[in-house]
Structures are given as C-alpha cells and as structure tokens.
Amino acid sequence: MKATDELTKEHEGIELMLRVLQTVAGKLKSGERVNTENLNGILEFLSIFVDKCHHGKEEEFLFPALEDAGVPRDGGTIRVMLSEHEQGRRIVAKLKDAVTDYKSGDNANASNVQLIINEYVALLTQHIAKENTVLFPMADAKLDSNKDTEIFEAFEQLERERIGVGKHEEFHALLNKLEHEYLR
Ligand SMILES: [Fe+2]
Numbered sequence: 001m002k003a004t005d006e007l008t009k010e011h012e013g014i015e016l017m018l019r020v021l022q023t024v025a026g027k028l029k030s031g032e033r034v035n036t037e038n039l040n041g042i043l044e045f046l047s048i049f050v051d052k053c054h055h056g057k058e059e060e061f062l063f064p065a066l067e068d069a070g071v072p073r074d075g076g077t078i079r080v081m082l083s084e085h086e087q088g089r090r091i092v093a094k095l096k097d098a099v100t101d102y103k104s105g106d107n108a109n110a111s112n113v114q115l116i117i118n119e120y121v122a123l124l125t126q127h128i129a130k131e132n133t134v135l136f137p138m139a140d141a142k143l144d145s146n147k148d149t150e151i152f153e154a155f156e157q158l159e160r161e162r163i164g165v166g167k168h169e170e171f172h173a174l175l176n177k178l179e180h181e182y183l184r
C-alpha cells in the first residue's frame with residue numbers, strides 16, 4: 001500500500017466519526033441527553049487516533065519528505081496543514097473541558113459542547129478535503145517508490161509504538177458501535 005493510501009483510508013474513518021459528531025451535536029441541540037461513555041470514546045478517538053496517530057504520521061514523516069523533495073514548508077500548503085492540526089488540538093482541548101462540565105450533569109453546558117463540535121467538524125472537513133485533493137496528489141507526484149516504502153514503514157512503526165495493534169482494533173470497534181447507534 002502507498003503511504004497516501006493509508007492516510008486516505010484513515011480519512012474515511014475520521015469522516016465517519018465527523019458524521020457521528022454531527023448527529024451528537026444535533027441531539028445536544030434538541031435537548032437530548034448524550035451517553036457520556038460514548039463522549040469519552042469519541043474524545044479518545046480524536047486525541048489518539050486523529051491527532052497522535054494520523055496527524056503524527058503526516059507531521060513527522062510525510063511533510064518532512066515533501067520538504068526534502070522541494071516543497072517549501074513556509075508560506076505554502078504544508079504550513080496551512082500544520083496550523084490546522086494545531087487548531088484541531090486546541091479545539092479538542094476545549095471540547096474535553098466542555099464535556100467534563102457536561103458530565104457533571106448540567107444540561108446548560110450542552111450548547112457549549114455542541115458549538116465546539118460544530119467548530120471541529122467544519123475544520124476537519126475542509127482540512128481532509130484539501131489533503132485528499134491537493135496534498136496527497138502532490139506527494140504521489142513527488143515521492144519515488146523507495147521513499148514511499150520508507151514512509152509507509154515509518155507509519156507502521158509509529159502506530160505500533162504510539163497506539164499499539166490492539167488499540168487500533170478497539171478504535172475500529174468503537175467506530176462500528178457509534179455508527180450503529182447514531183447513523184443507522
Ligand atoms: Fe492533516
């Protein structure tokens with residue numbers, strides 16, 4: 001598999017989670033109480049799967065390889081991607097705090113959680129679209145197959161070290177469960 005194919009597959013998982021999040025936001029808006037265990041699972045997915053694992057692969061291996069291949073870091077696509085990852089991190093930190101307040105049982109915090117979810121979904125939706133249509137085709141054009149294999153192996157190692165094989169399966173199981181609960 002090509003490195004960008006793996007990232008594209010992960011985008012599909014993340015987009016599924018974004019759809020779950022939109023449903024959750026809709027429930028919060030209509031005053032329905034959302035299962036807090038599900039909210040914990042979603043937060044873990046966003047910080048470990050999306051940020052540590054997926055954004056980690058892009059930042060630590062794909063972007064540097066593109067720079068080595070002559071794509072400028074400053075003032076271009078890579079800089080925008082990095083700053084969006086940073087924004088995503090800040091939004092997830094805010095969401096964590098808001099969910100903690102919500103879990104204390106005060107429904108007044110529901111609209112705060114809902115607004116932060118909307119902010120996150122909007123950011124990640126356009127971020128993923130830009131990577132799929134601009135950044136990954138650029139990577140496919142610029143990286144030769146040796147470099148690509150090297151990056152793909154680095155991705156596998158990052159995943160083993162940072163989240164572990166079993167954890168990856170757990171995230172897929174969580175996605176399945178949430179899909180059944182919120183999107184069927
Ligand atoms: Fe990214």
Ligand SMILES: [Fe+2]
Pocket residue numbers: 007011054058128131
């Ligand atoms: Fe990405």
